[in-house]
Amino acid sequence: MSSKHVEEEGDASGVGAPAERCESCGGSPRWERISDHWGERWLGVCACGRIDSFFPDRRRREGPADPLTLFLQGHLAPRRPATPAWVRLFLHSLQGETPTLWRHGFDPCEACSARTVFGLLAWPQPHLAGLCTVCINCGYTVSAYSNPAVKGSEEVLIGSTWAPACPAVKRLRECVRASQQPARHPLDDSDESAAGHDR
Ligand SMILES: [Zn+2]
Ligand SMILES: [Zn+2]
Secondary structure: OOOOOOOOOOOOOOOOOOOOOOOOOOOOOEEEEEEEOOEEEEEEEOOOOOEEEEOOOOOOOOOOOOHHHHHHHOOOOOOOOOOOHHHHHHHHHOOOOOOOOOEEOOOOOOOOOOOOEEEEEEEEEOOEEEEEEEEOOOOOEEEEEEOOOOOOOOEEEEEOOEOOEOHHHHHHHHHHHHHOOOOOOHHHOOOHHHHOOOO
16 A cells, blocks of 8 residues: 555656556567456556556556456456456466466467467476466467477367366466476486586
8 A cells, every 4th residue: 555645647748658668678568458438458468577557547556456457357347256267377377486487479369359368388297298378368278288209299178167177277277387386398307407507
């Protein structure tokens, strides 16, 4: 909570547009805009992983505590009682000492067409690569497992049932868990693991 009063917009610079530069790395975030009767809001995702939000008609100037939920639900809407399971998974994955490194997908979601698809690569088992994507707007999940050493071993599961979790969602959860363990790529397993810290 801030003890400062909400400042009214004094100078107009930058009020009507989201930041062009990422505050973390100086790169150019990709901004998505939603505007409906619950307010206009923007979500910016930078290649470095930083997520920013921008709410031009929101009166409070300090950043929201949960910008992603605010972006998805609209800041003028009454808060919904429950955050969807896929948003909870996503937010949870960004916390802790080894947050999941998501990539923002360039293609719109096949189920809902929103450009809110995030993907990750993980190693749920030493010789099993998991490439998963999830749409944080609707929960649509694609999980592809393969053994890179075996051609044609790829198995793709698709689903958006979260309770109880369908096989695609179970694999996504598995990959998020795996992505939060210290990196264990099979190629690193040989003799580098003890001495490979000084590059
Ligand atoms: Zn950045
Ligand atoms: Zn979707």
